[in-house]
Amino acid sequence: MPEMLEVELYRQLATRVLGRVIARVDAPDQWFLKGRLTGDHVRDALVGRSFGADRRIGKLLLLDVVDGPTLGLRFGMTGRLIVDGEAAIARLEYGAAAGRSAWDRFGIAFDDGGSLVLRDPRRLGGVELDPDESRLGPDALEVTPAQLRGILARSAAPLKARLLDQSRLAGVGNLLADEMLWRAGLDPARVASSLTPAEVRRLHRHLRDTLDELTDRGGSHTGDLQVMRSTDGVCPKDGEPLQQRTIGGRTTYSCPRHQR
DNA sequence: CCGGATGTTCACCT
DNA sequence: GAGGTGAACATCCG
Numbered sequence: 170m171p172e173m174l175e176v177e178l179y180r181q182l183a184t185r186v187l188g189r190v191i192a193r194v195d196a197p198d199q200w201f202l203k204g205r206l207t208g209d210h211v212r213d214a215l216v217g218r219s220f221g222a223d224r225r226i227g228k229l230l231l232l233d234v235v236d237g238p239t240l241g242l243r244f245g246m247t248g249r250l251i252v253d254g255e256a257a258i259a260r261l262e263y264g265a266a267a268g269r270s271a272w273d274r275f276g277i278a279f280d281d282g283g284s285l286v287l288r289d290p291r292r293l294g295g296v297e298l299d300p301d302e303s304r305l306g307p308d309a310l311e312v313t314p315a316q317l318r319g320i321l322a323r324s325a326a327p328l329k330a331r332l333l334d335q336s337r338l339a340g341v342g343n344l345l346a347d348e349m350l351w352r353a354g355l356d357p358a359r360v361a362s363s364l365t366p367a368e369v370r371r372l373h374r375h376l377r378d379t380l381d382e383l384t385d386r387g388g389s390h391t392g393d394l395q396v397m398r399s400t401d402g403v404c405p406k407d408g409e410p411l412q413q414r415t416i417g418g419r420t421t422y423s424c425p426r427h428q429r
Numbered sequence: 430c431c432g433g434a435t436g437t438t439c440a441c442c443t
Numbered sequence: 444g445a446g447g448t449g450a451a452c453a454t455c456c457g
Contacts, residue, residue, distance in 0.1 A: 172435055200452080228436075246435050247454080272454090291453050293436055326446065335437085342435055389435060418448070420433080 171244035172389040173228055173309060173340030174380065179250040180225040183232060186252060186285050187223060191215045195276040196296070203295045214238050214298055215277065226305050227339025241300035245293025251286040309340035310380055314373045321361040321369060328364065329357035330417030343419045348392035349379040356428045357416050398422050
């Protein structure tokens with residue numbers, strides 16, 4: 170589920186807990202604590218304090234502790250955020266089983282009785298203290314055309330692989346990458362540096378439009394290409410059968426007719 | 430039963 | 444150094 174659009178919804182949901190006093194930290198899954206972090210470390214840093222700000226860079230949700238460190242939350246492919254028992258996204262992944270508390274990997278209880286829980290069936294997400302934010306490129310919602318040009322310049326990697334590289338551009342995941350390239354009419358396998366200035370501008374425009382439109386529709390999985398992929402497998406623009414390949418290590422769908 | 434899935438990291442190749 | 448591949452994580456879905 171979570172690409173940056175979903176994490177942005179999680180961030181908005183997390184705004185509710187700002188200012189509340191943290192009473193308890195539940196870290197039942199050591200695997201979920203990244204690096205050498207332990208439950209006690211997190212407790213020492215959080216209990217008795219409160220969050221002063223919520224931020225997001227790409228797919229990373231950041232909660233700044235007042236007079237303390239920053240809590241970093243990652244959601245992997247199936248992580249969800251639940252605040253006061255309420256999920257940000259009504260549509261549940263994993264069907265009716267989306268609400269199994271056995272998948273609660275990390276939780277915070279506040280002294281007002283409320284809570285913030287990270288529920289992740291596949292355990293691909295994680296928790297960090299003071300994550301290294303410098304490892305992430307500019308957020309895809311903020312990237313300028315000039316920055317995008319720089320990201321693609323001098324790279325022999327496939328265009329899509331470059332867009333997925335979080336250290337260069339933060340937030341674009343597999344579904345969003347396919348959707349924006351399909352909209353922009355660009356072949357995901359093109360060498361990144363081969364794009365003309367006009368093509369980079371076109372990509373930037375479609376990057377913005379894709380993020381805006383799929384936010385309105387309700388998530389990363391609501392793209393035209395994604396929807397079509399699950400039905401008859403032809404390009405919604407021109408009816409050409411969609412091509413399936415692996416690019417940048419990820420399953421990739423594209424239209425061989427209009428994506429060049 | 431088998432393969433694949435929205436992510437990240439790491440080991441190992443070329 | 445730059446990229447690619449495959450594995451790992453655990454679970455559900457088609």
